[in-house]
Amino acid sequence: MSDTGYCTLEDLRRALQDAELPGDIQQDKQLAVDAITAQTEPLEKSLKRHWYAPAGASILDEAGQIDIPTGPKSRDDEEDIPTSSAFVVDDEGPAPKTSQGSYSKIELARRDADSISKLLVRTEDGSYEDWTTEYEGGLWPDALGDDYYFRVNNGGWSRLYLDTTNLLADGEDNEYVLDSFANAVYVEWSYGHEGIPQNVRRAVAFRAASDFVDEAAVQIPENARVRSVESLADEFERKANKLLEVYQ
Template sequence: MPDTGYCTLEDLRRAMQDASLSGDLSQDTQIAVDAITAQTEWLEKSLKRHWYAPTGADILDEATAIDIPTEPKSRNDEEDIPTSSAFVVDDDGPAPKTYQGDYARISLDRRDAGEVSQLLVRDADGGYTDWVASDDYAGGQFPDALGDDYYVRENNGGWSYLYLDVTNLYDDKKEEYVLDTFSNAVYVFFKYGNEGIPQNVRRAVAFRAASDFVEEAAMQIPENAKAYNVESLADQFERKAEELLEVYR
């Protein structure tokens, strides 16, 4: 697997120099690379986000041993149609209960969701129809696809949702849904990611990688080590990283 990261070795050097360490990684370059790679993976899974650098970004010129992401990632997930939003029984019989209009809202497992390449929705016979490929359905991104059979919307925090028009699954004549279960009724294939790697993210990964590095590389702490008698260097690096990431929680 490539050594993929959200920061460069230079970012790591600068983080270590902030703590009066030399920042010399020449003897332990692979440890530094491994630390950046591990902390990048941790960050993506912890925040459920992915960042990538556009063509011409400065970080690409600075990166040497680290492979900086340059495009969104792809993902596919098996999802339930939320039963609480799928129907309600009233005086007129069962009808879709909705978050907005006739839509059920499905929370996607990654933030900053973009293009949906496949949307497999269960049919009455137990098979699946790809609503993206079928001419019988329309959809896309909010707000352009608002009112279509499906659309993806992300809020200001990047949390992403798939809105599915469940009236497509309702038989008006029989006054019932065509599905016998809403569990695992949807498979959604989508891309996700935010263009541009913010300085907060670069520095946070660098600080967390520095925490790993000082513990594993057996570096010599300078003479003013007494300044760190309350909390270790590793703890300080992690605390700084957490402060930088707080805006993304």
């Protein structure tokens, strides 16, 4: 099992101390590691986002037994070309739903698209051609006007745009070579946000603390603000959710 996480054992220690707990996790170190790593993948999937630390980042200095991500991740996705029933071609079926001129927009499954290594688009005979080698494209705005481009907005949401004029039959007006736009695109791409923000580190630490205090049966000091394990775990969860609101 991978011990990959978005925070360190020191972050977890600080989260426990924030609740006036000792923060001593030495005797239950593997439980602490498991608590952190168990929160990392669900966070990426729920927020559709991956963070990584560049070389020299301070988080790497205290990583210890947690494997902090140090680069983008990759995906290999099957996508439909969006269509709209409002547009028909010779009464034979829907045409691509376009936006920004002749471009059809595909919503990618993760934020912070970094690069596209392969873009396979189905052809008339059912085979696929790789647009990254056969056509021109890249990152917006430099690639605007090319055959394809991808854009990441201020919220990190990633969108791939295909120029659907490349799908028109030669010499025919508004007749597309594909009889179906379902599963017409396969895209291999990487994604990730360089730098792990402090609020992400703290949120993962608080969520891990919520698991840890329950699993480790932490002894709560008499002078602690929160006295029961259950209420303490709930408080950690609330703090984590507050920190992550900015990414919703």
